[in-house]
Amino acid sequence: MSKTIIKNAHVISPGIDIEGATVLIEGDKIKSVSKKALSEKGVDTVVDVRGKYLMPGFIDVHTHGALTYDFCDSDPKAIYELARGKLEEGVTTFLPTTLTVSHEELAQAARNLKAYAEDGMKYAKTPGIHLEGPFINVKCCGAQNPKFVRKPEVKEVKEIAKIYPVKLISYAVETEGGAKFAKDCLKIGVVPSCGHTGAKLKDLMGAYKNGLRHMTHFCNQMTPLHHREIGMVGAGFLIEDLNTEVICDKIHLCPDMLKLIFTRRSLAHIQMITDSLRCSHCKDGYAFTMGGLEVKLEGGEARLVKGGNLAGSTLWMGNGLKNVHEVTGIPLKDLVRTTSWNQAIELGWGDELGKVEKGFKADLVVLDKKTWKPAAVFVDGAQRI
Numbered sequence: 374m375s376k377t378i379i380k381n382a383h384v385i386s387p388g389i390d391i392e393g394a395t396v397l398i399e400g401d402k403i404k405s406v407s408k409k410a411l412s413e414k415g416v417d418t419v420v421d422v423r424g425k426y427l428m429p430g431f432i433d434v435h436t437h438g439a440l441t442y443d444f445c446d447s448d449p450k451a452i453y454e455l456a457r458g459k460l461e462e463g464v465t466t467f468l469p470t471t472l473t474v475s476h477e478e479l480a481q482a483a484r485n486l487k488a489y490a491e492d493g494m495k496y497a498k499t500p501g502i503h504l505e506g507p508f509i510n511v512k513c514c515g516a517q518n519p520k521f522v523r524k525p526e527v528k529e530v531k532e533i534a535k536i537y538p539v540k541l542i543s544y545a546v547e548t549e550g551g552a553k554f555a556k557d558c559l560k561i562g563v564v565p566s567c568g569h570t571g572a573k574l575k576d577l578m579g580a581y582k583n584g585l586r587h588m589t590h591f592c593n594q595m596t597p598l599h600h601r602e603i604g605m606v607g608a609g610f611l612i613e614d615l616n617t618e619v620i621c622d623k624i625h626l627c628p629d630m631l632k633l634i635f636t637r638r639s640l641a642h643i644q645m646i647t648d649s650l651r652c653s654h655c656k657d658g659y660a661f662t663m664g665g666l667e668v669k670l671e672g673g674e675a676r677l678v679k680g681g682n683l684a685g686s687t688l689w690m691g692n693g694l695k696n697v698h699e700v701t702g703i704p705l706k707d708l709v710r711t712t713s714w715n716q717a718i719e720l721g722w723g724d725e726l727g728k729v730e731k732g733f734k735a736d737l738v739v740l741d742k743k744t745w746k747p748a749a750v751f752v753d754g755a756q757r758i
């Protein structure tokens with residue numbers, strides 16, 4: 374079994390902040406984390422990360438694209454490029470996320486993903502798909518194409534899952550059959566999430582009673598808080614155990630809203646996401662079309678050329694963590710559960726992913742303290758960056 378030592382690490386893990394730590398990896402698992410220097414005799418690889426953070430590899434449950442590619446492109450190269458981009462960001466596990474497109478396009482994305490998995494997943498790992506739509510509210514499409522919106526149908530989810538596992542589905546709970554759909558999804562091992570929704574609190578409660586506990590990009594494309602109908606934003610604050618995805622780029626939500634969420638909601642039920650589009654990792658001026666609409670990247674913001682609406686994010690997880698840390702002052706050892714461990718718990722891997730602790734998978738990111746960019750990334754114990 375291969376042995377690796379990572380030394381002089383500033384380990385940040387849920388509830389843990391240790392400077393000058395030594396982490397011993399055996400095979401694909403963490404064998405020990407300690408303040409003591411270890412003998413390097415018989416060790417295959419020694420990596421010195423002095424002055425840098427060592428954190429659990431990020432888990433991004435909501436990401437569409439990067440490096441000019443989108444998961445829903447028919448090109449089989451798209452998933453490779455998305456996974457390569459994610460790995461560069463320090464993401465070790467992710468759920469490639471679909472757009473509201475035709476059934477055949479969804480099936481093709483799943484087939485491309487299956488081929489990537491069978492090829493050994495050489496960049497970031499992906500255990501399944503996040504279907505964002507097509508069962509959304511046509512009035513809350515955002516950058517999704519209303520032409521392909523349809524009614525919730527578990528049969529369609531099952532058909533995609535036959536090709537490659539589906540782990541998460543974002544849909545509008547107020548649509549016909551929306552409450553029952555939550556139960557049907559859970560029965561087949563898919564986490565149902567409320568998103569792109571015009572729901573009132575009572576609409577959500579039907580699905581909540583059937584087990585729904587997730588909200589897609591909290592505050593974005595959902596009913597705002599009003600003092601006589603608290604909407605989905607109000608529901609997120611009222612109901613503690615809803616796992617809310619949050620885009621922490623300070624653009625989709627202003628810094629004050631980030632502060633409100635991270636200081637008033639339980640950190641155990643917040644999940645940072647990127648919701649990145651194909652323009653992620655691209656330079657200013659990059660232009661593309663989405664659902665027939667022209668989008669241009671300027672100042673790191675992807676906006677529709679006509680009207681100027683936001684069309685998606687170019688965020689990296691490390692920057693999201695930095696933003697929230699700076700805005701709220703919450704210690705990293707408390708915040709870091711929102712970049713991996715919470716996601717792992719909800720998806721059923723809470724005892725092996727999301728912590729830098731003995732017995733956990735050695736999926737790790739080394740972050741530069743000044744730039745918050747990854748200096749090294751380990752997947753299953755092997756250094757991939």
Ligand SMILES: [Zn+2]
Pocket residue numbers: 435437470505648
């Ligand atoms: Zn999205």
